[in-house]
Amino acid sequence: MQISQTDWPETDFTKAVESLAQRHYAVIPDFLSPPMLEMLRSECLHMHDEGHFHAASVGRAAGQQLNQRIRGDSIRWLEPEFPAGGRYLARMAELQAQLNRELFLGLRQFETHYAHYEPGSFYKRHVDRHRDNDARVISAVCYLNPEWPQEAGGEIRVWNDADEEVLCLSPQGGALLLFTSHNMPHEVLPANRVRLSLAGWFRRD
Ligand SMILES: O=C(O)CCC(=O)C(=O)O
Numbered sequence: 001m002q003i004s005q006t007d008w009p010e011t012d013f014t015k016a017v018e019s020l021a022q023r024h025y026a027v028i029p030d031f032l033s034p035p036m037l038e039m040l041r042s043e044c045l046h047m048h049d050e051g052h053f054h055a056a057s058v059g060r061a062a063g064q065q066l067n068q069r070i071r072g073d074s075i076r077w078l079e080p081e082f083p084a085g086g087r088y089l090a091r092m093a094e095l096q097a098q099l100n101r102e103l104f105l106g107l108r109q110f111e112t113h114y115a116h117y118e119p120g121s122f123y124k125r126h127v128d129r130h131r132d133n134d135a136r137v138i139s140a141v142c143y144l145n146p147e148w149p150q151e152a153g154g155e156i157r158v159w160n161d162a163d164e165e166v167l168c169l170s171p172q173g174g175a176l177l178l179f180t181s182h183n184m185p186h187e188v189l190p191a192n193r194v195r196l197s198l199a200g201w202f203r204r205d
């Protein structure tokens, strides 16, 4: 499938940038066009089925067993050469430029991985910025699940720095969630089906 740059919806990120500045999070429901969603989803599934994913980890000291009590997803980092993933990275570079122009965040790179959650797996409450490394500034999670009824579960719950729950979002395909990486705890609830996403970070290093 050929996708050109014009296949990205003409999204004006102004509202999202404002929300990020004011509330420390933003949701862009139709960030992906339906063909782009399908392309990313099939690339993710294909690479997973071909064995190109590995179990996610949670910090250097933790063993794999401990990992699985904290997070159950398996992941694959995107590379610019990936046919669909490369386009996603290019689009996120545009968003990075806009975030820098409007919020002076000094973002210098973006990293992201596909994440595959088997039914029943989860990611316990955590903050994305590592304790020993403050490079992650903005988290960006994009969902790759086209038909996702409410009863499927798999929501992401997000709290603010006053520990008030500010969001409980179903992982609807095409949506992009942004939040500040250092002060917004969040968790992924178990789903009753395979849950796919792209989890990424704009970094200042
Ligand atoms: O998939 C999600 O909704 C969020 C994943 C997440 O929190 C992470 O990978 O750090």
Ligand SMILES: [Fe+2]
Pocket (backbone or CB within 6 Å): 126, 127, 128, 186
């Ligand atoms: Fe996270």
